[in-house]
Amino acid sequence: MAKIPPSQEARLGDDAGAGRAGAAPARAAGSSGALETLAAQLAATAIERDRQGGHAAAERELIRASGLLKLSVPTAYGGAGASWSAVLAAVRKLAEVDSALAHVFGFHHLQVAGVLLYGTPEQQAYFLQPTVERQLFWGNALNPLDRRVIARAELDGYRIDGVKSFSSGSVGSDVLTFSAWHKPSGTALIAALPTRAEGITVNPDWDSFGQRQTDSGTVRFDHVRLEAIQVLQAPGAAPTARSTLRSQVAQLIMTNLYLGIARGAFQEARRYVREDARPWFAAGVQRHADDPYVQERFGEFWLRVEAAQALADHAGLKLDAALARGPSVTADERGEVAVAGAQAKVLAHRAALAVGSELFDVTGASSTAARYGLDRYWRNARVHTLHDPVAYKIRDLGRYALLDQVPEPTAYS
Template identity: 65%
Template structure:
């Protein structure tokens, strides 16, 4: 049943250092949070719904400030550090990692689209209040319409696949402007009058991503909260938001693949029984089982290496600022497409094939091993991987880089 959920009471956020970078250990904070999420991941996957308590664990970890510049009160981590943190959380729970990932996607949007004044105001509010961001931008859904009004804009209509909207404090939103055939992109408080966040997400995987519908009923958006006005021609740097997003997907998929692989190895070593014809006393000593684990690792390991290389290339491009040119931006898109395809394949194959290595007893619901495949299958449908392969093949044949879009 569709519900409109209120904001949850917050846990206190971890104190963030302003003058002592060594005082906050990002790796340790990530590992602690990953273990906290893993402890309840199987049960929460069965239950689905809104993970209010776990969202507060994310908030209390201090990691919501990870990519916010230090001068705005954040941790100022570079993007490769962020993606490694995201991947580790996805190993434990890819649904809650999705919320974490999309929070930082909204931060990236502010850094890429927002004026200096908007960044100062909004990101300082975010760090001061430990605010959790959700996404109501979905560019493929044009039902929410933007119309000009005195002092700003009005939004009316629904927006689907709004990851992290339930329980959020702030939203990045978009509305279709018919006259210019383009999007208005803005930020607003989730509790703004006329905004209704529906808890209607019911996919068989990624159950706790809070990716339901947001409905706008004559919602006022003042000019000061508009990040991208309709008809704006974006710079190559501004179009990197789609690459931040696509690499978030890639690292979520990698987290699923790594989590599935580790759980399968543990089960094989501790619980699997050897096949009678193998002639070995332990399933882990079966040469065919060893062969298959080697095959699966050679799906995961290259995907990790390519994703790390793409993160480094993206970070370098972001550091170039407005001097970034279209050609260099295109090379980032190629690197990210490579990572996306390899991580997609790793997640789907590892999460499916693991059962051939762990055996019939591993399909018991109490183990929850099926969640890896369900999460991978749902999430990898975000945008068609075939178009990434087309972009890569075209680049190899004639050197063309992908045109900047919301997905490339």
Template identity: 55%
Template sequence: MNLPLDTLLARIKATAVERDARGGHAAEEKALLRDAGLLNLSIPRAYGSDERPWPEIYALVRRIAAVDSSLAHVFAFHHLQVATVLIYGSEEQQERLLRQTIERQLWWGNGMNPLDRRLVARQTASGLLLDGVKSFCSGIVGSQLMTLSAVLDEAAQPLLAVVPVEQPGVRILDDWDPIGQRQTDSNSVSFAQVPLAERDVLRAPEVPPTPFHTLRNCFAQLVLVNLYLGIAEGALAEARDYAHTQARPWLTSQADHATDDLFTQNRFGEMHVQIAAARALADRAAEQVAEAFTRGPALTAGERAEVAVAVAEAKVLSHRAGLFASQELFEVVGARGTKAALGFDRFWRNVRTHTLHDPIDYKLNTLGRWALKGEAPDPLNYS
């Protein structure tokens, strides 16, 4: 089935409010994305896919996020794991894993949370074994493969690997219950003596990360940029539609219709400016990430730093635009717009939940040190 994109988005939007309230796993909607062939977009054409440029993929993430940011999160994180294989994997690993992804139409989940070091890899006589827990494993439910990081012998840098989800010893915990992003399947996963094949290790701890390796962080940050921005665009679209069809001017307003009220127009103007600025920086950052990706192992630390700064700039503005638009939505729809069935609160809850995972103060500090002292962002952290 290859639904036109507008039809696909309309079907997703039709159930978004109900699914947000329910939480859980969006199996039917994930199947729509899979059946539309959207899981292959980041896989190189050499492996038999319909490869699309990364800026186009990020723009699609944004369009999905405007109607359902949880589903956009799962979709984007699938492609982030494909990027992880393309960045860290050997030619054999890429050929084997990505062809398998296309042939079986596999979903990927993420277990790369760098702050959680509870997952340990142990070297035994029979090979590597994984034991422990990994939290915030976005997209893990319904996925067949996952990338993960694990501590090996207390090394400072983690081991990075690919693991099949559906195997003995892997257990998905039912512990994802946030106020927003309720259908991202960001559950914790426990591992009990799970074998890890040497051929599925993407990077050993003793291998120093190169600038190209750490470009993966920029890919991840740009996912968040477009999720926040998509939420802002979705909130603006809902506000515009409601203003035209249902909103009423305040009783002391001189306007006959809400859309003619000067204060309402000003609020829309402010939302428009913030979103337009964030969109411009997001698109610029996507182009820079894509260009850096084509450099491959030849990417220099200086080039990588410029990309990270561009992504951080877009991140700050999209963070602010998402929070602002999701709040201003209520100012323009008025009291009747708080009706629970409308689900307008989901925009604020979703962006607030997600933005807390990467505090804006530290992003601003990164940019401040760059602007003031020319200090490059730390490539081993969230930049």
């Protein structure tokens, strides 16, 4: 394994779950049993935790103990080596019961993807072997639209100063991927550091009305030293078609979050109508589920969910195929992944918002009681779907359909 800089050797993985007294033994990563167990554990407290917000420290330890943090890490580094379509399916499953913790889980794997797509074999070993051995939890401070973090060259590395917002999973993380603006080149560098490195402060100041436990704090860098091996993409480096697939991993994680929200909302509405709801007096039926108008609405919900799921599955397989091509993947092949991802994201976006809000039309007034927590589906979908405007995805699809133009690679396309 590559040598860890002496100043950070003690910090890389300090206090991670593997070294904590009482940490549960990891289950076999990637097993359906581990995922089902974790989903059930998160579901048991999801409604109350959504109401409270804040840092879900205990639930993050459940994720760590599940062994699923190593799902996307290649077997060469001790990971499970799962396909990205399998990782996305796991995100979707968790989002059905708890989209905030699914977000934290998905963004952990997004940072692993960044190491795999940007990093050299030496850097991959440097970061990913400890990730598996110490069960490290990764967070994100790579918001590309926020250029307040500045990188200044110093000897064979950099000094980092500034503040980064919308840093998903940063609170409670062990390692952070981040971007910093390099003024001389007019470009950003991308790097990773232990969250507890000297000079890094994570402020738990996320206060949106949805996705309340995504640990999306504000990260401050005060004269932080960055070693050369920790720089995954140097300033001015030309991205390859393969490296730009990171944004497609990010987009499909979001897509499967939205799809999971839609599926969870559908399932809870279905349960409520079958078990708790009473029919409207004018319906002339004994059971609310026998009302033809209720059945019609559920048919519409199901169509939205099934269509979004079909496109999400298709896009996941396209991503797998492109990544399997390795360095030989072409810009056009990358563009086809972006088209498939945009299609899936638009439908998942619409399904999550529609089912999450319209379910009350069929569940009725009593379903708005706080104990059911049915409002969380729409709130979580509404907050997260604002990450990047869906109108620009539809524009990209229109350009492709009309002019055969694939989306230009950006952090969002």
